[in-house]
Every structure is written in structure tokens, then in C-alpha cells.
Amino acid sequence: MKRASVVDAQKLINEHPFGRFQRLIFFMCFVIVMLDGFDTAAIGFIAPSLLTEWHLSRPDLVPVLSAALFGLAFGALVSGPLSDRIGRRSLMVGSVLLFGVACVMSAFSTSIGQLTVLRFMTGIGLGAAMPGAVTMMDEFCPTRRRATVTSLMCCGFPLGAALGGLLAAWLIPHAGWRSVLIVGGIAPILHTALLLLRMPESVRFMIANGKPVARIRAILARISEEAGNAHRFVLTENAPETGDKGLGLVLSRPYIVGTLMLWLAAFTGLLIIYALINWMPILLRDAGLSQKSATLISALFPLGGVGAVLCGALMDRFNANLVIATCYALAAVSLFCIGATAAHVGLLVPIVVVSGVLTNTAQASMNALAAAFYPTEGRGTGVAWMLGIARFGGIAGSFLVAELVRWHFTFVGVFATIAVAGALSCIALLVKQFASSRVTASYAITI
Numbered sequence: 001m002k003r004a005s006v007v008d009a010q011k012l013i014n015e016h017p018f019g020r021f022q023r024l025i026f027f028m029c030f031v032i033v034m035l036d037g038f039d040t041a042a043i044g045f046i047a048p049s050l051l052t053e054w055h056l057s058r059p060d061l062v063p064v065l066s067a068a069l070f071g072l073a074f075g076a077l078v079s080g081p082l083s084d085r086i087g088r089r090s091l092m093v094g095s096v097l098l099f100g101v102a103c104v105m106s107a108f109s110t111s112i113g114q115l116t117v118l119r120f121m122t123g124i125g126l127g128a129a130m131p132g133a134v135t136m137m138d139e140f141c142p143t144r145r146r147a148t149v150t151s152l153m154c155c156g157f158p159l160g161a162a163l164g165g166l167l168a169a170w171l172i173p174h175a176g177w178r179s180v181l182i183v184g185g186i187a188p189i190l191h192t193a194l195l196l197l198r199m200p201e202s203v204r205f206m207i208a209n210g211k212p213v214a215r216i217r218a219i220l221a222r223i224s225e226e227a228g229n230a231h232r233f234v235l236t237e238n239a240p241e242t243g244d245k246g247l248g249l250v251l252s253r254p255y256i257v258g259t260l261m262l263w264l265a266a267f268t269g270l271l272i273i274y275a276l277i278n279w280m281p282i283l284l285r286d287a288g289l290s291q292k293s294a295t296l297i298s299a300l301f302p303l304g305g306v307g308a309v310l311c312g313a314l315m316d317r318f319n320a321n322l323v324i325a326t327c328y329a330l331a332a333v334s335l336f337c338i339g340a341t342a343a344h345v346g347l348l349v350p351i352v353v354v355s356g357v358l359t360n361t362a363q364a365s366m367n368a369l370a371a372a373f374y375p376t377e378g379r380g381t382g383v384a385w386m387l388g389i390a391r392f393g394g395i396a397g398s399f400l401v402a403e404l405v406r407w408h409f410t411f412v413g414v415f416a417t418i419a420v421a422g423a424l425s426c427i428a429l430l431v432k433q434f435a436s437s438r439v440t441a442s443y444a445i446t447i
Contacts, residue, residue: 006446007230009203012220014142018149021222025140026149028199029133030156031191032096036126037160038167039103039184043068043119045168049177054112064116066395071123073391079128080384081246083135084377087209089201091380092132097192099125104185107178127391130157130367131384138371138379139202144316150368151312157364207235208376210447234446237375249378250385261432262370262386267393268421268428269328269363272335275397275418276301276359283401287411293345300352307361312368320369321433325426327362332422334358339415359422366390369429373436 047061075095083091102121109115134150141149164184171179200219207216213231220227240254250259280301284294314323334355341347367383374382404414 005230006232006234007220007227008234008236009207009216009220010143010236012224012227013140014144016142016224018142018145019223022140024198025200026137026153028191028195029137030153032092032129032133032188033153033156034160034163035096035184035188035191036099036130037157037162038164039099039122039160039188040068040072040126040157041161041164042103042168042180042184045165046172046177046180049172050112050115053177056112060112064112064119067116067119068123068126069391069395071120071125072127073123073388073395074120075124075127075129076131076384076388076391077127078124080131080381080388083132083380083384084205084246087201088132088136088139088205088380089195089199091128092136092199093192093195095125095128095132096188096195097125099123099129100185100188100192102185103181104189107181107185127388128384131380131387134367134371134383135380136199136202138368139204139376146372147312147315147320147365147368148309149312150371151308151315151365154308154364154367158360202376203233204235204376205380207233207447208445213447216447232446235376237445239375241375245377246381247378247385250374250382255374255378255382257435258373258432259382259385261428261435262366262373262382263389265324265328265425265428265432266363266366266370266386266390267396268424269359269366270390270393271397271400272331272359272418272421273363273397274394275401278398279401283411283414289345297345297349297352300349301356301359307357308364311361311365315365315368319433320365320372321429321436324362324365324369325429325433327358327365328422328426328429331355331358331362332419332426335415335419335422339412339419362425363390 043065047065050056050061050064051058079091079095099122102118102125106115106118106122109118133153137150137153138146164180167183168180171183200222201211201215203216203219205211206219213233216233217227217230220230220233242249242252242254244252249255276298280298281291281294284297285291289297311323311327334351337351338348338355341351366386370383370386371379400417401414404417409417
């Protein structure tokens with residue numbers, strides 16, 4: 001059989017349907033993100049039981065509640081450069097195994113100190129898993145569907161958190177709080193076995209790092225038989241070439257402005273989400289609503305993440321920076337309106353829903369935006385560092401509202417301040433768009 005001279009890997013992926021092989025990769029990545037959502041939310045589900053069994057006060061829970069957040073940030077910052085150096089698959093398998101084992105070990109904690117350390121370790125694994133899944137999925141997607149597929153995958157996070165709540169509500173009365181952590185740990189350990197057996201390495205990473213042609217051919221042949229006739233592969237990047245990899249590329253001159261703007265947008269976006277998830281029930285109650293009404297209305301805010309699928313479809317058709325910037329701008333307006341409508345429950349409910357949809361959609365869509373911005377040599381680092389910096393925004397969100405309350409800001413003043421964060425995210429993406437439009441280049445890697 002006559003062999004083709006050269007096959008462009010991304011062109012081959014673009015020209016063929018999103019087939020069974022890629023759907024399997026999607027499923028494995030979706031499960032990772034769903035398990036991430038379950039284990040991230042697990043500590044909130046078991047917190048009331050910890051107070052009772054260990055005779056703790058609410059302030060005693062602060063270290064264990066924040067440990068995973070710091071672990072998430074640390075895991076993301078460390079894992080990105082490693083994935084660009086040793087590969088997507090290895091980091092993904094290792095991170096899922098780590099957070100599974102740490103979660104199971106957490107179930108056998110005998111003190112709040114032990115649980116805090118183990119939650120930090122769980123967070124490291126979780127922080128590495130999400131960017132790994134985003135990067136892997138992006139690199140096996142046709143260009144025309146990248147944002148849609150990546151955003152759909154990220155919907156696994158709220159689904160996992162919701163599933164965790166339902167499962168915890170049944171498990172804790174029947175088997176105790178430790179059973180939630182055992183289930184949350186065993187599931188990723190079992191999934192690790194599937195990843196080892198079926199998850200391939202990213203072909204884009206393999207070409208960029210000069211891996212054996214036979215291995216690349218074997219993977220791409222599962223997408224198209226055309227790859228089986230190739231003896232050389234080329235990877236075309238529609239981005240400036242820097243000669244750097246990992247963090248060096250992310251912070252290089254062609255990318256530095258876009259990188260900083262991604263960090264700012266993700267930081268302020270997650271600041272909004274954590275500030276409202278942690279404080280909205282208290283703020284609404286202090287504004288005059290009953291405890292029940294405040295809790296129910298606040299529960300509407302996190303439900304909007306599924307809008308990321310629609311946003312991803314719009315990103316694939318139109319300018320992605322402008323699509324998400326528009327979401328953040330409208331989110332800022334709706335957040336300001338929450339502060340002005342607290343006395344009118346009939347208006348407050350739809351505004352909270354709209355605000356939640358816009359904010360969570362914009363934030364979830366940032367994963368696909370970052371993955372599309374960087375070339376293969378720095379994509380793992382770029383996605384992971386953006387998510388790592390964003391985690392610090394989540395930590396800052398809780399402290400920000402606490403300080404605003406301490407400074408006696410009014411209800412309107414608190415939400416007006418939070419709305420400024422949405423405006424900053426919008427401005428950051430407009431700056432990124434302006435800077436990126438002035439830098440256009442492409443290059444190819446052949447092995």
C-alpha cells in the first residue's frame with residue numbers, strides 16, 4: 001500500500017466526524033470533571049456532621065473548608081507545566097488517582113487537623129485534574145466544535161456537585177458522613193483503571209514533542225484510516241512561534257497581555273461566584289427576607305452553569321472574547337440590580353436566576369477560551385495557571401464580602417461592589433481581544 005507523505009493531524013481531525021473514539025475520550029473527561037464537582041462539594045455536605053461528632057464550633061471548620069481551595073490552586077499551578085513536559089495522560093491519571101486515594105483516607109480522619117491535611121492533598125489532585133481534562137478534550141476536538149464540546153464537558157462539575165448533594169442526603173443518615181468520602185474516593189480510583197486502559201496521549205502533544213511516529217499513527221488511525229498510510233505528521237499552530245514551552249511560552253511577549261487578561265477575568269469571575277455562594281443567604285436575610293426565602297433564592301444562583309453549552313456554540317460561531325465579555329457585562333448589570341430589588345421578591349427571583357446564568361456561564365466558558373488561546377507547547381500550563389489564579393479569586397471573594405460587611409456597606413453597596421468585578425472581567429477580555437487582534441502568525445511542526 002502506498003503511503004501518504006505527510007498528514008496534518010488537526011486537519012485530519014477537522015475533516016472527520018466526532019466519532020466513537022473521541023466520544024469515549026469525552027466520556028472519560030466528563031466523568032473526571034463530574035468527580036471533581038462531587039469531591040469539591042463533599043466537605044460542605046459533611047460539615048454539619050463534623051460539628052456534631054467532633055464537638056466543633058463553626059470557626060473551627062474554616063481551615064478544613066479552605067484547605068481544598070488552596071490545594072486546588074497549588075495543584076493547578078504545578079500540574080500545568082508538568083503536563084506540557086511529561087504529557088497530558090500521565091498527569092491526568094496521576095491526579096485522578098491522587099484525589100481518589102486522599103478522599104478515601106479522609107474518611108478515616110480522627111481529628112480536624114488530619115482532615116485539613118488530607119483535604120489539601122485532595123485539592124491538589126482536583127486542581128490538576130480539571131485543566132488536564134480541558135486540555136485533553138480540546139486537543140482531540142475539531143476546531144469548529146472545540147468551545148461547544150469543552151463547555152459541555154465542564155457541565156459535569158455542577159452535575160457532580162448536585163449528585164453529591166443527593167447522595168449525601170441519603171448516605172449520611174444511613175451510613176454516616178465518612179461514607180460520602182469513601183464513595184467520593186473509590187469512584188475516581190476505579191475510573192483511574194479505565195483511564196489507564198483506554199485514555200490515549202494527546203497526538204498534538206506527541207507531535208510537538210517529537211514522539212515516535214508509530215504511536216501517533218496508531219492513535220489517529222482510530223479517527224481515520226487515512227492516518228494509517230502516513231509516515232510523517234505535521235501540526236499547524238495558528239499562533240505566534242516563541243521557541244518556548246510551558247510557563248515560558250505563557251509569559252512570552254506575544255502572549256503576556258492575553259495571559260494577564262485571562263487571569264484577571266478568571267480571578268474576578270470566580271470572586272463573584274464564591275462571594276455570592278458563601279454570602280448571599282446571609283445578605284438576603286439581613287436585607288429583611290426570611291431564612292427560608294433567603295436560602296431558596298440563593299440556591300438559584302449556582303444553577304446557571306449549563307448555559308455554558310449555548311455560550312460555547314456562540315464562541316464557535318462568533319468572536320469568543322466578545323461573547324464572554326458580553327456575558328460578564330450583562331452579569332455586572334444584573335448583579336447591580338440584585339442590590340436594588342431586595343425588597344421586591346417577585347423581581348429578585350428572576351434577576352438572581354439571570355445573574356447566575358450569566359456569571360456561571362461566562363466563568364465556565366473561560367476554560368475553552370484559554371485552551372484555544374495557547375498553542376500545544378503551552379496549552380496545559382496556560383489552562384492550568386488560569387484556573388489556579390482563579391482559585392485565589394474564589395478565596396478572595398469570601399474575604400471581600402466579610403470586609404464590606406465589617407465596613408458597614410449597605411446591601412446595595414455590597415452588590416454594586418461585586419458588580420464592579422463583573423465589569424473588570426468584561427474589560428479584561430476586551431483588552432485581550434484588542435491585543436490578540438494585533439498579533440497574527442502561524443507555524444508548523446513536522447516529525
